[in-house]
Amino acid sequence: IKNGTKLNTDIESGYKSTLLMQLGNISQRVGHSLEIDPETGRIKNDKEAMKYWSRTYEKGWEIKL
Numbered sequence: 289i290k291n292g293t294k295l296n297t298d299i300e301s302g303y304k305s306t307l308l309m310q311l312g313n314i315s316q317r318v319g320h321s322l323e324i325d326p327e328t329g330r331i332k333n334d335k336e337a338m339k340y341w342s343r344t345y346e347k348g349w350e351i352k353l
Contacts, residue, residue, distance in 0.1 A: 314340045318327075 307329050314337050315322050323332045331337045345351065 317340060318337045323338055325332050
């Protein structure tokens with residue numbers, strides 16, 4: 289990206305394919321299918337599955353936006 293080299297795929301396609309794998313992993317961990325909001329790609333109405341949506345960072349490694 290820094291050199292201006294062409295990407296292998298566009299960002300949107302990369303996001304969608306990564307999200308699909310992550311949702312599949314979460315579904316497998318909780319043992320049931322998930323209801324997903326088609327607009328945002330986020331899990332709906334499932335507190336158990338949402339435990340896997342984010343992570344806890346060690347001190348000093350937190351994301352700062």
